[in-house]
Amino acid sequence: MRAIHIVTTRLSSSFRRPILYLDFIVSCLAPPRQFSIPRRLICAATKANGGGRSGSIVAPLVVNEEFQKIDVNPPKGTRDFPPEDMRLRNWLFNHFKEVSRLYGFEEVDFPVLETEALFIRKAGEEIRDQLYCFEDRGNRRVALRPELTPSLARLVIQKGKSVSLPLKWFAVGQCWRYERMTRGRRREHYQWNMDIIGVPQVTAEAELISSIVTFFKRIGITASDVGFKVSSRKVLQELLKKYGVPEDLFGRVCIIIDKIEKIPIDEIKKELGFTGISEDAIEQLLQVLSVKSLGDLEDILGGAGEAIADLKQLFSLAEKFGYSEWIQFDASVVRGLAYYTGIVFEGFDRKGKLRAICGGGRYDRLLSTYGGDDIPACGFGFGDAVIVELLKEKDLLPELGQEVENIVCALDKDLQGAAATVATALRDKGQTVDLVLESKPLKWVFKRAARVNARRLVLVGKTEWEDGSVSVKVLSSGEQFQVKLSDLE
């Protein structure tokens, strides 16, 4: 017997667009859940499927139909991409991809649906609480990926010794999180990731930040618009060691501290208290985290530790890469994912209006949490939402219209086949063609030509076609001429 499918529907309180109807079927008898099913429908449905095979009178299998309200909008928190939005998405993604290739990175991808276990870590991350998880028909716990890094780690382990390190991989993939939608945030976004697997040195982080800077420059964003706050988780690690806090609290403390600009400081202190860190240590910790100069940090930690050495090297490399003015030290940056172990960074808008634009860091010990051998690694995630807000704010969104070289139109219904021949000839030469598929008045054709930004209008008329010719009108200049089809370039 088939599974029960009762169509339930979100009835959003903020409906503005029309609610439409979808006919539906009740595949087998089941108690109604969210709305009541008319009795006659249930009766009909009982016969409709499953047991119906014994009868052979006319139409026992025609089930009664009922209309159920359905929304023409995409599910809450998700997006359609009509052509105008798709053009912007392609523009953005092409920049992601071109920059990645400029840096010698190879593209990869993973399933959008993964085993839930892949994303479950112990540190109480926001991303974990927002996991878009389900049980599938085979009773397996699965989740729409909230991020790409765990899948990447899984693939690296799977590939094992068959790949030569370092790997430089990038991906642009959709990620999901189930949020309460309170802050106008969506439940899906696309994320550009670049990861370097197999390089323990800070040169890798420096290279990653360089690629993001290159991306910003390409789309018109400058160092006066955005910057990178940089720190190292080793700062926190060295501090916790100093205060005798157990090492296994590290990830959890990072997650708490990441909320420092989002929740009141007293809450932060309380949460840190719950982990068992003494009040005194918490006060000192918070003081260190407010440090914005590498020199001051060195005074506190001493010059011997890895934290200072890594950060110094990163700032020195930034100079050589040519992006010093883009980055600054900020001890409060720890990032919200549990797996970072070294340098962490986030891109921010200097006006302070938006959430982090991107973020990343080193995660040298992620692979062993999945049972693999650890390989030094670092990477970043760059979403498609905040950057578009920033571009809008700076008036930097590109104007992207449809572009077609030719619009081809028959002047007579009998010539539609001829127009098809003309379109084929042009396409064979690599020319894009919008072929008019119906008999339409010339006025309509000119309007369409303008809408699709056609460069030329190619008209197939009776007299010219008898001669193997067509009329061509260059739409920018109004220039018009007759040409043999074989000569049309």
Next chain:
Amino acid sequence: MRAIHIVTTRLSSSFRRPILYLDFIVSCLAPPRQFSIPRRLICAATKANGGGRSGSIVAPLVVNEEFQKIDVNPPKGTRDFPPEDMRLRNWLFNHFKEVSRLYGFEEVDFPVLETEALFIRKAGEEIRDQLYCFEDRGNRRVALRPELTPSLARLVIQKGKSVSLPLKWFAVGQCWRYERMTRGRRREHYQWNMDIIGVPQVTAEAELISSIVTFFKRIGITASDVGFKVSSRKVLQELLKKYGVPEDLFGRVCIIIDKIEKIPIDEIKKELGFTGISEDAIEQLLQVLSVKSLGDLEDILGGAGEAIADLKQLFSLAEKFGYSEWIQFDASVVRGLAYYTGIVFEGFDRKGKLRAICGGGRYDRLLSTYGGDDIPACGFGFGDAVIVELLKEKDLLPELGQEVENIVCALDKDLQGAAATVATALRDKGQTVDLVLESKPLKWVFKRAARVNARRLVLVGKTEWEDGSVSVKVLSSGEQFQVKLSDLE
């Protein structure tokens, strides 16, 4: 209190690759479901989260960790795309996209997760039975899309009068189906769709088939490799009318007949019998469906109906488009989706080894099933699986390696900053650069250069760099020279 997350895992019987471990957390006390949790873990977990806030002793929040077997493979029926597979995917998708643009189509996309109701139709389609559906955290029935057309219809209704018809839209999107995996089929594939909304004439179908032919030609597939079987659902409609079968059985009968080559003919007859069609009518119906010539069909149906007229026009247009040798009439083709109303077609390999390569047709009445006003429409879906099998068989898969213009390497650890400067200069000129991020012996660098197919090796040595120069080795010719960085093109 947080949701319960017990990590459950598929233990596939066909494990060949290593099983690894993932540490996990039990967020709150819950009875074990699929495996037993050690008692100490449950106890620890009780304190771990939620109620733990009252304590402040060290580490009450450190939960016990346990290892749970996890697979390093992607979930059953899904794929990772490591670089070599991603290159093939990009190659294929770029052809999909270039051909679509050549025909003046605009790209669109929709959410991969849709309301389940969107995909539920009454006709008993295979696609419906394989719906990858879930209940989300908000108790809404959702599904990973099994096809793109319903989302397209939803968007067209939503856009309403704000768009000018015809719309010519294409999409390349991932689709999901939950199958029992018996035939080595996957649970996800990517599908290229092209749809024309607003054109009632057969010119639209002719244009769609033309675009697929163009695609085939571009990737090296000829008319002797593949063909299109073409028919019209109006054939069946006219036949059913002739035999007095109620119109609302139409969709269901189509679905049954679509299985004609997949299940024994007696099963087909039985299923048709259940719909209430008389035995006599079934026999005649099946006889007509075996007709492979338009002339013979005309003898049976008479020349007056729309079915014959549409098909004749299509074959006439095919000649003008120049793809006559690719298409043939075959009355048995009806396609497995309930919503088709007119011309239907499917691409097949002439050796008869593979499933349908692509399929499509006219669906003039889909929009009203969602409550919208009907608009004449047609489209096709073209998956990424069968075509790759065919390309493999014909030995037409392209060889796609990584391509990088330069590999830049410091000859000395102190010169890594200088190498970064060189890489930046080259990238600013639009040159792709794989920057060596560690100190490596030259032998290693040459090996890597070969692996990434680098065109040039740029070495940053102490003496040259003091002079602002670098050594360049052209790897194909072995030619080597020194050049000022500013002169390096």
